[in-house]
Amino acid sequence: MHIDFTKYQGAGNDFILCDDRTGELSAQLTRETIERLCNRRFGIGGDGLMLLGQGAEGFDFRMIYYNSDGRESTMCGNGGRCIVRFAHQLKLIGSTCRFVAIDGPHDATILDDGQVALGMNPVSAIQEVGEQDLVLDTGSPHYVRFVPDLREIDVVTTGRAVRRSPAFADQGINVNFVESATDGLRIATYERGVEDETLACGTGVTAAAIGHLYRTDPLASGNFRVGVLARGGQLAVTGNRSGGAFTDLRLIGPATFVFSGTIIL
Numbered sequence: 001m002h003i004d005f006t007k008y009q010g011a012g013n014d015f016i017l018c019d020d021r022t023g024e025l026s027a028q029l030t031r032e033t034i035e036r037l038c039n040r041r042f043g044i045g046g047d048g049l050m051l052l053g054q055g056a057e058g059f060d061f062r063m064i065y066y067n068s069d070g071r072e073s074t075m076c077g078n079g080g081r082c083i084v085r086f087a088h089q090l091k092l093i094g095s096t097c098r099f100v101a102i103d104g105p106h107d108a109t110i111l112d113d114g115q116v117a118l119g120m121n122p123v124s125a126i127q128e129v130g131e132q133d134l135v136l137d138t139g140s141p142h143y144v145r146f147v148p149d150l151r152e153i154d155v156v157t158t159g160r161a162v163r164r165s166p167a168f169a170d171q172g173i174n175v176n177f178v179e180s181a182t183d184g185l186r187i188a189t190y191e192r193g194v195e196d197e198t199l200a201c202g203t204g205v206t207a208a209a210i211g212h213l214y215r216t217d218p219l220a221s222g223n224f225r226v227g228v229l230a231r232g233g234q235l236a237v238t239g240n241r242s243g244g245a246f247t248d249l250r251l252i253g254p255a256t257f258v259f260s261g262t263i264i265l
């Protein structure tokens, strides 16, 4: 089996991308194969793998996302931004597009500096857990814990403990630790399906920005822009809010070509 692939990364969240408009790959790829391709020693290496599939009427393409454990998962924000650059590389789109992912339609724009602004679904359900933590779904489920100093957090040990706790063990959850600084937020994320810390998580960054605004003032309204510094780079979230209802969300950040090749299995 020959697989042509391209690797992209968005703020250090890295992905294997394959053009599967014919549908041949999705019919052949097993969970074990995806896991092996994502393995950093035995494969290409990546936090996840995405197939660019044929879009339905009105969409440029379909995004199918697998975590590095080989299982298909929910929305990936950095993956969404990377697949837009991949579609552009394939000359499938110009600087704007509309695609469909597991959580529904998304629109995106490639900005003049090459960054990608990705439309995210509205969020209005925010669950408070204790005094510091929130749970919300930004296309993927996220647990957000606000901490005074990110440097003091053991992200893997604490993130894994939350992810494996009885409330989340079955479905899993991504766990974000967020510090509020004068120039924006800083974040570290333990990702479900990678079962490790990754260098950035786009749906996690979106959850952190929303959580921060909600916690600071649950009743405020208006447009916003929140900068979020992940371990692997700077992202931003823009949108509009009316109390706990967040709309017109856009996740903005880099999406960069790494290399391409063919792997023979």
Ligand SMILES: N[C@@H](CCC[C@H](N)C(=O)O)C(=O)O
Pocket: 013, 067, 073, 074, 075, 076, 077, 078, 079, 140, 141, 174, 191, 192, 193, 194, 200, 201, 202, 203, 204
């Ligand atoms: N890296 C992602 C999130 C990918 C999905 C996640 N691991 C899950 O299974 O929920 C992002 O950038 O959003």
